[in-house]
Amino acid sequence: MLKVLSHSCQFHNFAFPFHSTAIRHGAEPGTPLFRVLSQLRGFIRPNPNFYRRAFFCSESGDGPESPSVVEAAAAKAIEGEPDEAESKSSAAMVPAVFKPEECFTVLALPLPHRPLFPGFYMPIYVKDPKLLAALTESRKRQAPYAGAFLIKDESDAGSASGSETEKSIYDLKGKKLLSRLHKVGTLAQITSIQGDQVVLIGHRRLRITEMVEEDPLTVRVDHLKDQPYDKDDDVIKATSFEVISTLRDVLKTSSLWRDHVQTYTQHIGDFNYPRLADFGAAISGANKLQCQQVLEELDVLKRLQLTLELVKKEMEISKIQESIAKAIEEKISGEQRRYLLNEQLKAIKKELGLETDDKTALTAKFRERIEPHKDKCPPHVLQVIEEELTKLQLLEASSSEFNVTRNYLDWLTALPWGNYSDENFDVIGAQKILDEDHYGLSDVKERILEFIAVGKLRGTSQGKIICLSGPPGVGKTSIGRSIARALNRKFYRFSVGGLSDVAEIKGHRRTYIGAMPGKMVQCLKNVGTANPLVLIDEIDKLGRGHAGDPASAMLELLDPEQNANFLDHYLDVPIDLSKVLFVCTANVVEMIPNPLLDRMEVIAIAGYITDEKMHIARDYLEKTTREACGIKPEQVEVTDAALLALIENYCREAGVRNLQKQIEKIYRKIALQLVRQNASKELSTPVAAVVDSSVSKANASIDSGGTLVEETEMSLETETARADQGAEELQSSDDQIGGSKDTTKVETTDDTEASKRVEKVSVDESNLSVYVGKPVFHAERLYDQTPVGVVMGLAWTAMGGSTLYIETTLVEAGEGKGALHLTGQLGDVMKESAQIAHTLARAILLEKDPDNKFFADSKLHLHVPAGATPKDGPSAGCTMITSLLSLAMKKPVKKDLAMTGEVTLTGKILPIGGVKEKTIAARRSDAKTIIFPSANRRDFDELSANVKEGLDVHFVEDYNQIYDLAFNDGENSDK
Ligand SMILES: Nc1ncnc2c1ncn2[C@@H]1O[C@H](COP(=O)(O)OP(=O)(O)OP(=O)(O)O)[C@@H](O)[C@H]1O
Numbered sequence: 001m002l003k004v005l006s007h008s009c010q011f012h013n014f015a016f017p018f019h020s021t022a023i024r025h026g027a028e029p030g031t032p033l034f035r036v037l038s039q040l041r042g043f044i045r046p047n048p049n050f051y052r053r054a055f056f057c058s059e060s061g062d063g064p065e066s067p068s069v070v071e072a073a074a075a076k077a078i079e080g081e082p083d084e085a086e087s088k089s090s091a092a093m094v095p096a097v098f099k100p101e102e103c104f105t106v107l108a109l110p111l112p113h114r115p116l117f118p119g120f121y122m123p124i125y126v127k128d129p130k131l132l133a134a135l136t137e138s139r140k141r142q143a144p145y146a147g148a149f150l151i152k153d154e155s156d157a158g159s160a161s162g163s164e165t166e167k168s169i170y171d172l173k174g175k176k177l178l179s180r181l182h183k184v185g186t187l188a189q190i191t192s193i194q195g196d197q198v199v200l201i202g203h204r205r206l207r208i209t210e211m212v213e214e215d216p217l218t219v220r221v222d223h224l225k226d227q228p229y230d231k232d233d234d235v236i237k238a239t240s241f242e243v244i245s246t247l248r249d250v251l252k253t254s255s256l257w258r259d260h261v262q263t264y265t266q267h268i269g270d271f272n273y274p275r276l277a278d279f280g281a282a283i284s285g286a287n288k289l290q291c292q293q294v295l296e297e298l299d300v301l302k303r304l305q306l307t308l309e310l311v312k313k314e315m316e317i318s319k320i321q322e323s324i325a326k327a328i329e330e331k332i333s334g335e336q337r338r339y340l341l342n343e344q345l346k347a348i349k350k351e352l353g354l355e356t357d358d359k360t361a362l363t364a365k366f367r368e369r370i371e372p373h374k375d376k377c378p379p380h381v382l383q384v385i386e387e388e389l390t391k392l393q394l395l396e397a398s399s400s401e402f403n404v405t406r407n408y409l410d411w412l413t414a415l416p417w418g419n420y421s422d423e424n425f426d427v428i429g430a431q432k433i434l435d436e437d438h439y440g441l442s443d444v445k446e447r448i449l450e451f452i453a454v455g456k457l458r459g460t461s462q463g464k465i466i467c468l469s470g471p472p473g474v475g476k477t478s479i480g481r482s483i484a485r486a487l488n489r490k491f492y493r494f495s496v497g498g499l500s501d502v503a504e505i506k507g508h509r510r511t512y513i514g515a516m517p518g519k520m521v522q523c524l525k526n527v528g529t530a531n532p533l534v535l536i537d538e539i540d541k542l543g544r545g546h547a548g549d550p551a552s553a554m555l556e557l558l559d560p561e562q563n564a565n566f567l568d569h570y571l572d573v574p575i576d577l578s579k580v581l582f583v584c585t586a587n588v589v590e591m592i593p594n595p596l597l598d599r600m601e602v603i604a605i606a607g608y609i610t611d612e613k614m615h616i617a618r619d620y621l622e623k624t625t626r627e628a629c630g631i632k633p634e635q636v637e638v639t640d641a642a643l644l645a646l647i648e649n650y651c652r653e654a655g656v657r658n659l660q661k662q663i664e665k666i667y668r669k670i671a672l673q674l675v676r677q678n679a680s681k682e683l684s685t686p687v688a689a690v691v692d693s694s695v696s697k698a699n700a701s702i703d704s705g706g707t708l709v710e711e712t713e714m715s716l717e718t719e720t721a722r723a724d725q726g727a728e729e730l731q732s733s734d735d736q737i738g739g740s741k742d743t744t745k746v747e748t749t750d751d752t753e754a755s756k757r758v759e760k761v762s763v764d765e766s767n768l769s770v771y772v773g774k775p776v777f778h779a780e781r782l783y784d785q786t787p788v789g790v791v792m793g794l795a796w797t798a799m800g801g802s803t804l805y806i807e808t809t810l811v812e813a814g815e816g817k818g819a820l821h822l823t824g825q826l827g828d829v830m831k832e833s834a835q836i837a838h839t840l841a842r843a844i845l846l847e848k849d850p851d852n853k854f855f856a857d858s859k860l861h862l863h864v865p866a867g868a869t870p871k872d873g874p875s876a877g878c879t880m881i882t883s884l885l886s887l888a889m890k891k892p893v894k895k896d897l898a899m900t901g902e903v904t905l906t907g908k909i910l911p912i913g914g915v916k917e918k919t920i921a922a923r924r925s926d927a928k929t930i931i932f933p934s935a936n937r938r939d940f941d942e943l944s945a946n947v948k949e950g951l952d953v954h955f956v957e958d959y960n961q962i963y964d965l966a967f968n969d970g971e972n973s974d975k
Contacts, residue, residue: 100187100203101223106147107134108181108208108217109188109200115150115295116186116202117282119275122148123199131216132196139190147206147221149185150292174214183208184224184296205295226274229300239304240273243280246311250318274300280307284314358397362406363389369413376418381573385412408510411517411571414525420579421529424488425456437482438475439616442944444468444603448483451581465558467539467584467592470605471797471917473655476585479605480535489581490527493535494519496554500543505553507570517570520557520577531579540586542593551593558582559599606916607654607801609923611946613647614640621660629667636670638663639764646768649775652924654801654917666771670761785895789887791966792927793879794900794918795871801917803898803925804864806876806883811859818842818856824864827872834862836905837880844881844907844963845888854888875912877903878931881959882966893966898922899931907959911935916943919951928952931962 109124109131116122126132135146172180184207188200205224212218229236281294290310297303370377370385388409395402424430430452434445451464468476477493484491499505508515516522523534536558542550556562563577586592589602608616626633651659763771783790789808794801811821820838822831842855862880864871878901886893900918902910911933912918919940922930932940934955940948956962 100145100189103145103187103221104223105212105218105220106145106187106206107131107138108178108185108219109146109148109198110151110177110181111148111185112151114288115182115292116148116188116200117278117291117295118186118202118204119278120202120282121191121199122188122202123197125196126198127196128216132193132198134216134218135190135198136193139193144190145203146188146190146200147185147208147219148188148200148202149181149183149208150288150295152180152182153289174217175211177217178208178211178219181208182292182296184292186295187221187223205298224298226300226303227298229273231273233301236273236301236304239301239308240276243276243304243308243311246308246315247280250311250315273304277303277307280311284310285317286310286313359393362409363392366409366413370417373417373419378417378573378576381412381417384573385409388412404510408570411521411525412573415521415571415575416524416528416530419529420531421489423455423531424486425452427452427456430486433486434479434482437485437620438479439620440608440612440944441475441479441605444479444483444605447601447603448486452487462560462578464560465582465584465600467586467589467597467600467602468605469540469586469589469602471607471654472587473653473657473660474605474607475656476605477535477537480533480583480585483581483583484533484535487533487581490529490532491535492523492527492532493537494523495537496550497538497541498543499550502548502550502553503569505550505557507568509569510572515570517568520566521568521571521575524575530576531581533581533583536582536584538586539584539596540588540591551596555593555595555599558584558596604916606914607920608656609920609947610644610647613651613656613659614643616656617643617647617659617663621656621663625660625663625667628664629671631667631671631674635674635760636667637760637762638666639762641765642763642768645765645775646772648924650772654920662772666763669771670763673761786892786897788890788892789883791879791883791886791893792898792925793876794898794922794930795873795876796912796914796917801914801919801921803921803927804871804876806862806864806879808860808862808880808883808887810887811861813858815857817859819859821859821861822863823861824867825870826864827870829874830864830872830876833874833877833902834880836903837877837884840903840905840907840959841881841884841888844885844959848963849889852888855884858888860884860887874902874910875900877901878909878956878959878962882962885963885967889967891967894929896926896928897931897966898925898927898929899962899966901931901933901956901962903959909933909956909958909962915939916947919943919947919953923947923951929954929965931956931965933957 109126111122111124126135138144138146184205186202187204187206188202190198191201192199206221207224208219209222210220212220277294277300281291284291284307290306294303294306294310297306366385366389370382374382388405392402392405392409395405427449431445431449434441434448438445447466468479470476480493481491496505503518505518505520507518507521520534523532524530536554539554542554544550557566557577560578563580565574566577567574584592584600589597589604592600622638626636646662647659650662769775783805786792786805791806793804793806795804796802820834822834826834838855838860845852845855862883864876879899881903882893882899900912902912904910915932915936916939918932919930928950929952931954934957937955940953940955954961954965956965
């Protein structure tokens with residue numbers, strides 16, 4: 001059994017003394033071939049191991065070396081001495097003293113990978129003990145020769161892998177094995193046998209003629225001789241030079257070959273053309289069949305040509321190899337360079353103190369941040385910060401845990417621990433600020449001033465929860481901002497409308513990816529002080545949470561008992577929120593969760609009456625809008641009549657947001673008008689002229705345009721044309737906006753500079769619709785004098801108070817037909833209230849007029865407009881009774897009467913809510929007499945004088961009093 005040691009025909013270096021004699025034989029110095037080979041030697045660097053290199057063996061076999069020397073060299077190679085292993089594939093050249101030409105019967109050694117070329121070493125493994133014994137025997141008999149033959153590929157496909165070929169070859173014997181061997185092989189000298197390892201040296205070409213013995217396979221052979229050739233043949237010379245020059249080219253790029261060539265040129269004495277061909281083929285990486293072809297070729301020229309083909313291919317490969325190596329080297333060296341430079345830069349920066357490494361820089365940053373607050377910062381927080389900083393140092397900078405810790409420290413150190421803004425305890429100054437920002441709202445302002453006064457006396461202020469409730473646009477949010485200004489606290493606002501995730505308030509746990517602290521921690525970081533004013537908007541619209549209850553979380557946040565140690569899930573250290581002043585806003589107090597409401601100080605802002613709105617519009621909204629639009633006060637005049645019309649016909653709601661929008665609309669239009677005027681004037685001459693109100697601005701422009709042409713004597717027609725065009729544009733804009741020419745005045749005052757000329761736009765009742773469109777509200781009042789069966793009631797909505805009419809008519813009359821039909825989107829409570837009213841009205845009528853069977857015999861229809869608006873509540877009870885009685889008695893109620901109050905079955909009048917809103921609504925509808933339950937007297941008394949002014953208000957306990965007021969003009973009423 002054979003196992004080949006090296007896969008390609010690799011040549012091991014063997015320690016062997018150099019033959020200076022070798023150079024004496026062979027190519028003569030001075031011949032061209034010699035010169036080329038000498039040049040080739042020039043590529044070879046001097047090698048200190050040179051004298052220990054191995055050589056080719058001399059084909060003639062008449063060299064001076066004994067087999068024992070060769071054996072020693074082979075043994076060394078097999079043992080793998082370091083200097084020799086370095087050039088495993090170098091060639092070997094061994095002189096021999098035997099007479100191989102006498103060997104005609106040899107043991108056949110199959111070579112699975114490559115043929116053995118004459119002059120080359122090849123170590124193989126012989127696994128077949130019989131063959132090994134025969135080889136050992138023949139060596140002992142001083143005939144240490146065998147035939148080495150390449151194995152043919154099975155089916156010549158060459159697809160079988162090396163190990164498969166070996167396996168199948170091991171099983172073959174005799175003829176079968178013979179048929180698998182190439183007929184041409186090499187006579188190999190057995191130089192050493194160690195265990196199953198046999199080192200062969202190729203000597204001469206053989207051809208198998210017949211089989212002599214089957215096991216081990218022994219064959220009879222012919223010795224092949226190269227065909228005679230002419231040494232001076234030009235073609236042979238040229239081909240061999242080409243082989244040499246190609247080898248030289250390969251040498252330039254491939255260090256692998258250097259050793260081969262070095263060895264070869266050292267043995268230049270043995271040089272001849274056939275040997276050159278063998279050498280080229282043997283050291284090329286060509287496949288075994290191509291090598292076998294070279295081996296079988298006896299025509300020297302052809303052999304050289306075949307070899308040339310192989311070395312050329314080798315050169316191409318080596319070029320590719322070189323470019324690959326170069327590319328990789330460039331890449332690696334580029335990266336290395338970059339890395340090195342970066343490291344150097346870091347080191348330099350560190351040395352200069354410009355930068356420390358990431359972790360140190362981070363730690364320093366956090367320490368620096370906490371340093372100023374260190375004495376004010378609670379010890380437990382300092383401890384956590386220290387622990388986290390230590391942890392940060394231990395963590396790998398690229399780990400996710402590092403990022404989590406860094407973010408956590410970022411939050412923890414960014415909070416204003418113990419950092420409070422200096423509070424303002426100056427009551428007078430605070431009042432000034434509050435008055436500056438808002439008109440009226442005396443309740444709220446008073447409460448804030450009380451708060452400041454307490455703070456001043458105590459020397460410190462305690463966090464409180466104030467809840468501002470009221471319809472939209474009454475200034476709840478803006479007063480919150482103003483309170484913060486008055487108290488000199490930082491302001492932070494967040495809305496909790498629809499909030500359903502507790503994490504928004506309490507933060508996420510740090511374990512979640514993308515975890516964030518809650519709103520309150522964000523607020524503290526944002527404002528940078530621990531005592532801000534936090535406005536929590538829309539607390540009545542707090543969502544119902546699916547995971548956790550936001551209301552309870554809000555409770556923990558707001559409750560002064562609990563929030564001194566508020567625990568955010570993310571921060572995980574208690575925060576003191578007791579110094580924070582919370583102001584909440586709500587539209588409907590009833591919607592606020594009870595435990596929260598319980599802890600709040602509710603201040604209701606009911607809405608504004610016309611008079612208040614006038615003040616707000618004039619002194620606040622107009623001013624801010626004017627500034628926002630960049631208009632000077634002298635450029636515009638909005639008359640009182642226009643404002644009143646705006647409030648009464650366009651903005652009837654309780655708040656002033658809509659009023660603000662309308663004023664903005666007016667001012668925007670004025671701004672456009674002014675800019676257009678200026679634009680057209682730039683085309684014409686600015687001239688000092690006071691234009692009469694009846695003269696249009698367009699004409700003024702045209703006049704001035706004309707003057708310009710005259711004065712400057714510019715006969716440019718185009719200029720005039722442009723002025724004309726400008727005038728036309730202006731005319732059209734006047735038509736749109738100015739409406740009547742008398743109402744929009746343009747005044748041009750002669751100031752020092754022409755640019756300071758002022759035009760005044762006036763807005764009054766007559767041209768208001770040009771700015772804000774047609775009136776939205778015509779009249780809330782449906783009837784001038786309410787007919788029989790109709791009574792004005794008063795209602796409260798989240799948008800403020802409003803008047804509503806209760807209308808009752810007779811559907812049909814007939815004995816026993818008494819019934820009541822209700823319409824107007826009434827809720828259950830209101831329906832019940834209507835039933836009570838029906839019953840009570842019947843009882844009262846019976847009492848007042850026992851013969852009147854109206855209710856018993858009439859089918860009635862009670863309706864509450866507007867039908868599209870859902871209504872509910874018991875406070876229209878007394879209005880319904882009055883409406884029913886009015887119809888029954890066919891008597892209209894007193895003119896300009898409005899009433900509200902819940903009625904019991906016995907006729908008692910119970911209190912209602914929203915007195916202020918209802919009073920304001922009654923005034924808006926021009927009601928002169930109002931009836932309230934007497935229990936609401938206190939509420940009414942608290943109203944400011946301007947709201948109560950000019951109203952005839954009656955407080956009643958019993959329905960009979962209302963009856964008197966409505967039908968008998970109030971003889972017995974209590975005012
Ligand atoms: N009394 C007032 N004096 C001056 N300006 C006022 C007054 N009341 C309201 N405003 C102005 O009206 C506008 C609307 O007010 P704001 O937004 O505070 O209303 P709100 O009550 O918070 O409404 P919502 O309930 O819809 O949030 C603000 O520009 C505010 O300045």
